[in-house]
Amino acid sequence: MSNGNSPEDERPVEDVSHDAPEGVSEDARPTVGRALQQARIAAGLTVDDITTATRVRIAIVHAIEADDFAPCGGDVYARGHIRTLAKAVGLDPAELLAQFDAEHGGRPAPTATAPLFEAERIRPERRGPNWTAAMVAAIVAVIGFVGFSFVKGGDSGGNEASVAEGAQPSSGESASPSAKPKKPAAPKPSDSAIAAAPADKVTVKVSATGGRSWISAQDHNGRQLFDGTLQQGDSKTFQDNEKVKLVLGDAGAIELYVNGKKIEDDFQPGAVERLTYTKGDPQVG
Numbered sequence: 001m002s003n004g005n006s007p008e009d010e011r012p013v014e015d016v017s018h019d020a021p022e023g024v025s026e027d028a029r030p031t032v033g034r035a036l037q038q039a040r041i042a043a044g045l046t047v048d049d050i051t052t053a054t055r056v057r058i059a060i061v062h063a064i065e066a067d068d069f070a071p072c073g074g075d076v077y078a079r080g081h082i083r084t085l086a087k088a089v090g091l092d093p094a095e096l097l098a099q100f101d102a103e104h105g106g107r108p109a110p111t112a113t114a115p116l117f118e119a120e121r122i123r124p125e126r127r128g129p130n131w132t133a134a135m136v137a138a139i140v141a142v143i144g145f146v147g148f149s150f151v152k153g154g155d156s157g158g159n160e161a162s163v164a165e166g167a168q169p170s171s172g173e174s175a176s177p178s179a180k181p182k183k184p185a186a187p188k189p190s191d192s193a194i195a196a197a198p199a200d201k202v203t204v205k206v207s208a209t210g211g212r213s214w215i216s217a218q219d220h221n222g223r224q225l226f227d228g229t230l231q232q233g234d235s236k237t238f239q240d241n242e243k244v245k246l247v248l249g250d251a252g253a254i255e256l257y258v259n260g261k262k263i264e265d266d267f268q269p270g271a272v273e274r275l276t277y278t279k280g281d282p283q284v285g
Contacts, residue, residue, distance in 0.1 A: 230254075256275075
């Protein structure tokens, strides 16, 4: 296997036997892995270049180019890697994914996939103090007090202006409408109030701040909420009554906020993480 240092040193992997569509020869339609390898070499890119650009591990790139999708951990992850690699080498992901689905029994249903080779990290479903509800109540109280102070201050200013005008000699003319004091604008809600998550749900915000990453999200029933790649700068927010399950293709590029609080876990670049969050997360203490 090549170490990925030179595209000229790459040796084509023998085609894996697949039944070609009627009227199309094996030579005319290479396998998914072979097509990715040929496009990479044609673009003058090494496996190291692809790994740096996509954060897909070298071993997985080599395996996919050899049409060995077992290290991906399941068809869902294999499809995500194929989509990412195809974009990196200038191929149409839709065509390769259609070919992959045809050769592997169709697109996988949105059910739980096989365990990854990394250790699964599941958050315990513990129930702690409802700090979110307390925080929301405190924010509402502060905003109400500030709004009352603004309105009270505006009314006092208007009374003082009226007294000053009454002390002037009467000119026999009614006061100009423009002389009436203006009411102060209602205070805008603070960012923390806008960002406050409802206490009866679990809310998870996923942001690709360190680069692009493939992610998958499911609700507590296993229903697929999202399956795709977030480009750098993109964000997705997921919400459920009980729990949100995540799979991060490159956890080191992701910033997580759960129920309005930032998750401070030290995710490593290129690491694949499987996470589950509930209404009580993140736990305090």
